[in-house]
Amino acid sequence: MQRLLVVVLSLLFLAGCEGKAPQSELPIFDDPQLSLGMNTWMQVCRNCHLTGVAGAPAIHDANAWQARMKSGREKLYKSALNGIATDSGWSMPPKGGMQQLSDQQVKLAVDYMLAAQQQLITEQRP
Numbered sequence: 001m002q003r004l005l006v007v008v009l010s011l012l013f014l015a016g017c018e019g020k021a022p023q024s025e026l027p028i029f030d031d032p033q034l035s036l037g038m039n040t041w042m043q044v045c046r047n048c049h050l051t052g053v054a055g056a057p058a059i060h061d062a063n064a065w066q067a068r069m070k071s072g073r074e075k076l077y078k079s080a081l082n083g084i085a086t087d088s089g090w091s092m093p094p095k096g097g098m099q100q101l102s103d104q105q106v107k108l109a110v111d112y113m114l115a116a117q118q119q120l121i122t123e124q125r126p
Contacts, residue, residue, distance in 0.1 A: 036108050037109045037110070044109070080096070
């Protein structure tokens with residue numbers, strides 16, 4: 001049973017790696033706090049949020065982020081810190097599965113994703 005679970009999870013991970021790379025580059029900011037957030041995002045969050053693996057909202061998917069952004073920064077912090085549980089397990093584990101991250105590192109990664117969304121939305125306006 002464990003072997004089957006490992007195989008299924010491996011296939012899901014690999015399936016998320018097949019898509020084309022996002023069209024635009026990831027935003028880079030001069031703000032040192034957002035740079036720290038990007039570092040954490042690149043090490044942990046991008047594994048799911050770059051292309052939208054396992055239902056995670058992809059960083060370049062403005063539509064997927066609209067409702068999340070409206071719910072507010074504090075709710076996003078809470079989801080990132082505590083994870084998002086479902087009846088069958090986690091759709092996102094607490095701290096992206098990296099419990100060694102500080103709460104501040106996780107919050108800075110959320111701040112980076114929100115700033116990236118704002119920049120991407122601005123770039124898409126005519």
